[in-house]
Amino acid sequence: MIVGNNRVTKHYPEQGRWRISKVMWKLIILSVAFLLTIGKLDLVYGAVEQGETYYVKPILPANNQGDETSYYNLLMTANTAQTLQLEIVNDTETDKTFTVETVDSRTMSDGTIGYDNQHDKDSTSHNRFTNMVSKLEPVTVKARTKKIVAMVVKTPLEEFDGIVLGGVRVTERQVDRQIGGVANVFSYVVPVKIQETKKNISNQLVFQGIDVNQTKAESLVTINLENINPSIINNMSLQINITKENSSTLLYSKVLKSLQIAPTSIFSHTISIGDVPLEAGNYQVELKGTADGLKESWQEVFTIDKKQAKRTNDVFSLTNNTYSWQNLVIIVLLIAVGVSILFWIWRWKQSNTLSKKGDKRRKNEK
Numbered sequence: 392m393i394v395g396n397n398r399v400t401k402h403y404p405e406q407g408r409w410r411i412s413k414v415m416w417k418l419i420i421l422s423v424a425f426l427l428t429i430g431k432l433d434l435v436y437g438a439v440e441q442g443e444t445y446y447v448k449p450i451l452p453a454n455n456q457g458d459e460t461s462y463y464n465l466l467m468t469a470n471t472a473q474t475l476q477l478e479i480v481n482d483t484e485t486d487k488t489f490t491v492e493t494v495d496s497r498t499m500s501d502g503t504i505g506y507d508n509q510h511d512k513d514s515t516s517h518n519r520f521t522n523m524v525s526k527l528e529p530v531t532v533k534a535r536t537k538k539i540v541a542m543v544v545k546t547p548l549e550e551f552d553g554i555v556l557g558g559v560r561v562t563e564r565q566v567d568r569q570i571g572g573v574a575n576v577f578s579y580v581v582p583v584k585i586q587e588t589k590k591n592i593s594n595q596l597v598f599q600g601i602d603v604n605q606t607k608a609e610s611l612v613t614i615n616l617e618n619i620n621p622s623i624i625n626n627m628s629l630q631i632n633i634t635k636e637n638s639s640t641l642l643y644s645k646v647l648k649s650l651q652i653a654p655t656s657i658f659s660h661t662i663s664i665g666d667v668p669l670e671a672g673n674y675q676v677e678l679k680g681t682a683d684g685l686k687e688s689w690q691e692v693f694t695i696d697k698k699q700a701k702r703t704n705d706v707f708s709l710t711n712n713t714y715s716w717q718n719l720v721i722i723v724l725l726i727a728v729g730v731s732i733l734f735w736i737w738r739w740k741q742s743n744t745l746s747k748k749g750d751k752r753r754k755n756e757k
Contacts, residue, residue: 444483445532447561447579450476450539462558462582469550469587477540477559477581481532488564491527491540494580495519496556498618498658502627502650506558506580518547518621520557520583529564546587553592553621554654555585592622594682598689599657601676610695613661614678616652624652627682631662636673636692650682671697 456464494506562578599615627650633643
């Protein structure tokens with residue numbers, strides 16, 4: 392009889408405690424998974440496989456300017472050709488083939504300088520770096536070795552002032568290899584900066600208007616500023632204000648800082664006004680740009696028609712309702728998890744109390 396009581400007293404609380412904690416953990420896991428879904432947290436897979444390593448290194452010529460060793464900073468003369476050398480080091484255990492190509496500089500939408508050949512919007516196309524170098528062939532580098540790639544840069548017939556900025560991009564060629572559904576591509580870009588004179592070029596931006604676009608989710612206003620001179624504009628600040636026409640009440644205000652504008656390029660920055668309920672009518676964008684030797688301001692009026700206003704406000708209303716519903720679900724789930732934890736603690740204490748009472752009763756029976 393005592394053995395039977397011992398078994399019940401000993402094992403029943405443990406089984407109950409395990410059963411409750413297992414349910415609780417399932418609830419917590421499901422809740423966290425649902426919260427991640429609600430929060431729309433994207434899991435981004437790395438583009439480079441672990442353990443794979445290669446790098447590139449510019450071999451700087453005698454006419455390279457300055458102390459920087461990570462890019463070419465060349466002082467050349469008109470109508471001359473010069474061979475540049477770039478070293479590709481393969482530190483892996485497998486042979487690798489690389490695509491080597493020249494690219495031009497451009498200003499990205501976040502106000503940084505990038506390197507590619509997507510510059511259709513630029514109104515000036517003279518003296519591009521890609522026009523100075525012939526097409527390069529793919530290069531294969533054996534495992535644990537390095538190889539030097541040579542390219543000939545030929546400057547234009549006429550001397551130019553200012554800067555030509557481009558780069559040499561080295562990309563490992565991939566053959567049906569992917570990580571998490573994302574193509575496993577990683578590139579190195581070595582910038583190439585070419586000058587022929589030391590003449591100082593002033594900074595100058597030209598306002599190229601704004602574009603108003605409507606998507607299913609929001610209204611977008613794109614501001615276009617063009618650097619018409621072959622100079623790099625560094626550490627630029629841009630104040631953006633949006634008001635109703637003939638009104639001083641701000642509907643949108645933002646300051647962009649530490650912008651860098653590439654030579655002879657367009658800076659197109661898009662802002663969303665979909666999170667502000669809009670009425671049909673005229674609006675005004677006011678811009679103030681400042682940098683070294685640059686202080687400009689621009690204004691332009693744009694129109695939101697009734698159809699655009701309705702679509703934007705419908706999305707605004709739907710988004711707010713969606714977030715309200717999501718917040719409610721999150722609160723309910725958090726309460727459920729909290730109650731489950733408290734219930735588990737209460738059962739655990741009850742089990743300990745029953746166990747102590749059983750031990751005390753057995754001692755009395757003895």
